Amino acid sequence: MKPLLQVRDLRVAFDLGRHGFLTAVDGVSFDLAQGEFIALVGESGSGKSTTALALIRLVPPPGFISGGRLLWWEEGKGEPVDLLRFSEAQMRERRWRDIAMVFQGAQNALNPVMRIAEQMMETVRAHQAMPRDEILDRAARCLRMVRLEPSRVLRAYPHELSGGMRQRVLIAMSLLMNPRLLILDEPTTALDVITQAHILEILREIQEQMGLTMLLLTHDLAVVAKTAHRVLIMYAGQIVEEAPTVTLFESPYHPYTRGLLQAVPTLRGDLTGKRPIPGAPPDLRHPPPGCRFHPRCPYADEMCRRAEPELEEVGNRRVACHHWRRVAQEAPAQKL
Template identity: 45%
Template sequence: MSIDMAPRTVATLTGEPILEIRDLAVDYGYGADPVHALRGVSLTLHRGEVLGIAGESGCGKSTLVYAATRLLPPPGIIVGGEVRYHDPDGAGPVDILRMPDRDLRAARWQDTAIVFQGAMNSLNPVYRIGRQIVDAIAAHRPHTSRAERLERARELLVMVGIDADRVRSFPHELSGGMRQRVMIAMALALEPRVLILDEPTTALDVVMQRQILEQIMELRDRLGFAVIFITHDVSLLVEVADHIAIMYAGEIVEEADARDVYRRPRHPYSHGLLHSFPPLHGPRRPLAGIPGSPPDLQALPTGCPFHSRCPAALPECATVHPELGPTALLEPGRRVACLLHDGEHELPEILTG
């Protein structure tokens, strides 16, 4: 294959930061009474890492990544923060939020790429899928010939488990799982260093979900890109993510190694999410769920936004807003936004595992 793209393997990974989100704040709406959809969110994605972001619908997961990549549609407004991309081949980190439009267009697909939720809505229904992949390559590799681009499109389809002859198919001629694989192929066309997956398996059956997840992880190991995986299903992240951030009401309330979140959730909301689906192994247990509904982002309650639904809420939770930080146990790599972990309160049984 003659298109100039140097392969990257998992052996080249260093664990260095590749994307840093710092104090990102987003509002929806104009005027004196906007909806504060994100409030000071900070995250770090390392090279080769799979970072999972989980939470209920409306907690700000998709808003976070669309704002970080400057794909946020109106009336969304970025009101603060920075998103620093560390280019291993560049002179230093650049702030995506302040990049000139020309540089931003060049960076998309090449540095960062997104697989959206609805593949049928993301693919153009009147163009063959081969043409759509070829057009993306041509925009960034104009020196290549059409034959080279078409060959690359065929290789990409084979890479994601689709017959190369499908380059001549229209989107409506493919199943839902195949369309989602085409979107993954398009996202990987220029071998980006960061791949963002916005609930890529939501509309698929469990068998197809498994196949696509295994495909993504195999490609990650082979090509060495980092992944931000967004989903409301924490059980998926437990299997594929290295690190998990739990979001609630536009904030991160817990962040830790995936195994630690699964075995020892420290925030009552994380515990509720994990106990909202049946265990795959071991004895059966009742599903606890989370009572109530997420708060209105336009009229957030004082104190901790989760306190009205929290089974372990303290009296001060209604007035004191907890900051995201280390627990009193100083567990490495873990941050929690909960007053229960200040070292002055006895932890409830659900958080002492």
């Protein structure tokens, strides 16, 4: 597979003034190959959105990217460029055309007094001069990709559409400039289960048909089971496990992944086994010493409290846990 983006040792901090520094993304590295569908999963506050915003260089102040490299392969080029070295003007050219993002909660951020057609028109015109008819053709094509009827939706106002339809409009808008990478931040959160499944199916279809690379952010591991090729698990600003989706569900190596899986009710359809992970993620201004997960981990011992585990490569996966071998043996297999 051809590489598209390699994230290397990415760091993002928020300068909270007298409240100190908060490191939201702390040394994150991962690869996206062309045409892959990757999920980034972790509880709320683990740093998913901040990671994604860093990829398009839109981390809001007082946040800033404090280190790392974003190696990006331009179309048809053999050598990557580092997105972090681009000027803001160069980066602006790449947003939406090369890398598009559907922001978390954006269904509610559509302009309430503008018809969808006008909003789609504005999106295109912000990037490229194009005749009205051509834009409308393109908008209609993108709406059909998300299974919306253009004749009805283009003249609608946002409040005339359901939450699921608004989310699909946003996905259609993100496709307008024909990007190579699409980032979706919690695209199904706040939607009912049936609408969620429908949107995931549409995303997978678009991904396969267009050969688009997708990065899906979610706190809900159930969402990725039938969607993503590969999963990255994030905890307290760091990647703690990475594996192909089927492998991850069948044999999680990290206790946190195992905990997330046990909190998933829908895989076998029974709610009785659902057990949320006790405790809460740490305050990222003062992460715990050693392994950041140790205060919540049933396997934690003295070594875990003292030494930070490295993200080790094990075959086609990665894991950051001193005791992953033990966890791997004990973890129950989840059949997909």
